[in-house]
Amino acid sequence: MSTLSDPPKGSFRLSMLLNDTRYRSMTLQVIAAIILVSALGYLYSNLATNLREAGLNISFGFLGSSAGYDINQTLIDYNSQSTNLRAAFVGILNTLLVAFMACITATILGVFAGVLRLSNNWLVRKLMSFYVEIFRNIPVLIWIIIIFTIMTAVMPGPREFRGDEPTASMFMDLFAFTNRGVYTPAPYFTRGFGGGEGSALNWLLALAVLVASFFGARFMTKRANVVQEATGIRPNTLWTNLAIWLLPITVFCLILGLAWDIPVLKGFNFGGGIKIGGPLIALWLALSVYTGAFIAENVRAGIQAVSQGQTEAAAALGIRPRRVMSLVVLPQALRVIIPPLISQYLNITKNSSLAIVVGYADITATLGGITLNQTGRAIECVLLLMLFYLVISLTISTAMNVYNSSMKLKER
Amino acid sequence: MSDTHEHSVAFVRTTEIPQQTAPSSAAGPVKWMRDNLFATWPNALLTVAAFYVIYLVLSATLPWILGGLWTTSSLSECREVLQGRSAACFSVLTERWNQLLFGFKYPAELYWRPTLAFLLMFIALAPVLFFDLPRKLLIITGLFPFAAYWLIWGGTVWIPVFALVGFVAGYFVYARFVAQNFAAGFFGGIVAAAVVWYIGGFAVAALAPATPFLEAVPSRDLGGFMLNMMLGLTCVSLSIPLGIALALGRQSSMPLIKWICVIFIEFIRGVPLITLLFVASVMLSYFFPPDQTVDLFVRVVIMITLFSAAYIAEVIRGGLAALPKGQYEAADSLGLDYAQSMRLIILPQALKISIPGIVNIAVGLFKDTTLVSVISMFDMVGMIRGPILASTDWNGVYWELFGFAALLFFVVCYGISQYSQWLERRLATDHR
Numbered sequence: 001m002s003t004l005s006d007p008p009k010g011s012f013r014l015s016m017l018l019n020d021t022r023y024r025s026m027t028l029q030v031i032a033a034i035i036l037v038s039a040l041g042y043l044y045s046n047l048a049t050n051l052r053e054a055g056l057n058i059s060f061g062f063l064g065s066s067a068g069y070d071i072n073q074t075l076i077d078y079n080s081q082s083t084n085l086r087a088a089f090v091g092i093l094n095t096l097l098v099a100f101m102a103c104i105t106a107t108i109l110g111v112f113a114g115v116l117r118l119s120n121n122w123l124v125r126k127l128m129s130f131y132v133e134i135f136r137n138i139p140v141l142i143w144i145i146i147i148f149t150i151m152t153a154v155m156p157g158p159r160e161f162r163g164d165e166p167t168a169s170m171f172m173d174l175f176a177f178t179n180r181g182v183y184t185p186a187p188y189f190t191r192g193f194g195g196g197e198g199s200a201l202n203w204l205l206a207l208a209v210l211v212a213s214f215f216g217a218r219f220m221t222k223r224a225n226v227v228q229e230a231t232g233i234r235p236n237t238l239w240t241n242l243a244i245w246l247l248p249i250t251v252f253c254l255i256l257g258l259a260w261d262i263p264v265l266k267g268f269n270f271g272g273g274i275k276i277g278g279p280l281i282a283l284w285l286a287l288s289v290y291t292g293a294f295i296a297e298n299v300r301a302g303i304q305a306v307s308q309g310q311t312e313a314a315a316a317l318g319i320r321p322r323r324v325m326s327l328v329v330l331p332q333a334l335r336v337i338i339p340p341l342i343s344q345y346l347n348i349t350k351n352s353s354l355a356i357v358v359g360y361a362d363i364t365a366t367l368g369g370i371t372l373n374q375t376g377r378a379i380e381c382v383l384l385l386m387l388f389y390l391v392i393s394l395t396i397s398t399a400m401n402v403y404n405s406s407m408k409l410k411e412r
Numbered sequence: 413m414s415d416t417h418e419h420s421v422a423f424v425r426t427t428e429i430p431q432q433t434a435p436s437s438a439a440g441p442v443k444w445m446r447d448n449l450f451a452t453w454p455n456a457l458l459t460v461a462a463f464y465v466i467y468l469v470l471s472a473t474l475p476w477i478l479g480g481l482w483t484t485s486s487l488s489e490c491r492e493v494l495q496g497r498s499a500a501c502f503s504v505l506t507e508r509w510n511q512l513l514f515g516f517k518y519p520a521e522l523y524w525r526p527t528l529a530f531l532l533m534f535i536a537l538a539p540v541l542f543f544d545l546p547r548k549l550l551i552i553t554g555l556f557p558f559a560a561y562w563l564i565w566g567g568t569v570w571i572p573v574f575a576l577v578g579f580v581a582g583y584f585v586y587a588r589f590v591a592q593n594f595a596a597g598f599f600g601g602i603v604a605a606a607v608v609w610y611i612g613g614f615a616v617a618a619l620a621p622a623t624p625f626l627e628a629v630p631s632r633d634l635g636g637f638m639l640n641m642m643l644g645l646t647c648v649s650l651s652i653p654l655g656i657a658l659a660l661g662r663q664s665s666m667p668l669i670k671w672i673c674v675i676f677i678e679f680i681r682g683v684p685l686i687t688l689l690f691v692a693s694v695m696l697s698y699f700f701p702p703d704q705t706v707d708l709f710v711r712v713v714i715m716i717t718l719f720s721a722a723y724i725a726e727v728i729r730g731g732l733a734a735l736p737k738g739q740y741e742a743a744d745s746l747g748l749d750y751a752q753s754m755r756l757i758i759l760p761q762a763l764k765i766s767i768p769g770i771v772n773i774a775v776g777l778f779k780d781t782t783l784v785s786v787i788s789m790f791d792m793v794g795m796i797r798g799p800i801l802a803s804t805d806w807n808g809v810y811w812e813l814f815g816f817a818a819l820l821f822f823v824v825c826y827g828i829s830q831y832s833q834w835l836e837r838r839l840a841t842d843h844r
Contacts (some may be wrong), residue, residue, distance in 0.1 A: 018595075029668040036672065043699045050698045121455050122448035138818045139779035141793060148817070149810045240589035350684035356786060366619045366692055379696035385690070386683045393682035 515635015
């Protein structure tokens, strides 16, 4: 005996492939696979034919050959005899450097502007929304060029610092703002390990001291929490924490003899100190103010997303207004703010590829620019370039997913 | 109880006292300023600081803008007239106006054609943007791409005509069969259009006159703000259908289709647009048939469209995910098949939710069209950085030019975002 829910029996007909829901998705996927494979095959055969006709081949051997061009701002040792691979690596570090710097300043700027947009002060509110609208609605490329033009056309040249009556002077005799970049004092250790060359070890040690301080301070805070839970009185941690942060690093610097290498005018240019190139500063500032405007909107939306009832409930429980912000509103707002914030960080990293416009040697300018033009290896260079950005993006979005799932509202 | 006091109090007022106006400190502009500018001490300081910032900005820019010159013919002449005074030299805008808008190679006597296309654009966009207008106007919207193509590129009229005929034929076949089966209508329409275009390819070659009515302009001669507008409009309108398809594909229960869409979207979203433009300029031609050269404009349109389609797909996926599950189940319980439920129930609601997101993407895309200047196309930024600043007359006029470019982009982008906010309010049907 058959019931209604039994599938219809009968011999298999060809039309069932399309009309029967049991087989239809299979059929469609097979069709899609055929179309995909034939499209890829078509593109590949075109590629092979074109490459054969142009006498080219796909090979990554050029990475090992000498690059033959100089890079003005490098974080690692590099000269024109270095390989293309090393040039690409310099570019990667430069990309990460500017992205990192821009992420920090954009966050500070964005949080600042976002909070001020909710201010009681009408004028400040309007000023901040003016900032946000101006920067959001004008292409970042134009901002980069404008700020770079300010750097090169408005700042004085090193020449103007010379002579008996210079037209420009150094800021506090420590910083020199020139049209070639900003020169700042460089810290170094006079009694460091390994003399002048082994300075990396000293910096690692300094970092280790700071990390130890961090854990020490955290331990103190946790202990204060435990004491508060047990006795109801919170021991004052401010001074101990300050001491934990400041004392070890001060002692460390005194022992190793920290000194500052101050930039001085030598001939036609500044020597000594650290030179932060004009392109880097322009790119950094432009990405910061541009992305800061977007982050401000995210911050504002996040704070507004916390319902008024939460603030009122906190007030009803007798929590002070300042603690309401830090204990009730911000933790909930952060849950809304952080995912778009991280995608803004991704945008900064991707927009840093516009460095090519101002001549900052990031990965797009080295691997995708000069190396590509000099070797003519367009396909290889562009593929490697995409691979790099893809790895960065996927890493960050994986981290974001982990964070999101850990921060997700635990309901029921 | 109203008469209780009559016996105990000597006098009871029987008329109302007329309402007094609020004291001047609690009403009008004074109260407003107290509430909004000087509520507390820190707030007052903030106000003063803000006023100072505004003063700094205005005192630096206003004299410069108001004292600007509009009629000199070169920067050196500007400097002569100004005699050391700091003021803008807007003459570069008046003198290079056409170059900024149309690029430096577009024939000057043909400027009326892109201008006409630009004006037609408003008529074509109006029924899409404002639902209250008569739906008949959509016919103009449908005709606009073909007319604009013909106006801007010129050449034989038969190319856009046959392209249009193909779409019309496809639509008629679709309308004829869709009642019976969506798939039959959809694929039948595609086949019909393809047949018309294939025949049209031969017909155009036969029909094309030696000297066309509108002189042909090669697309490497396009430039200026026109190029930004064209890229923005074309890529946004092409990427919306593609984005919908990708979003639906990503939601699909068929693993193969789902994974194709996921990989495509994540790949495109993971790389910067500039690398995709590199692909368009140096790599894409390797993937076309050997004997064919595809225009750089078309290659760039392809890459930007793919780029924005991936982002739009993510926005629409958000809209699809935001719909309550009941909507999907209701569509299923009504016995609608997949195509019908998507077309009639799901997409209209999901797209409505996604409108702000899509507009954001569109604004971002329009701003990103300036990146084509990196691959040496002469869009607005490319024109400024290239031919104009490189010319001996105007070498050094940075602020006026970039300020103008910034202003133009600001006006367009701000306008679009204001429209989107209006639309959001307009479409809000939920009760709040």
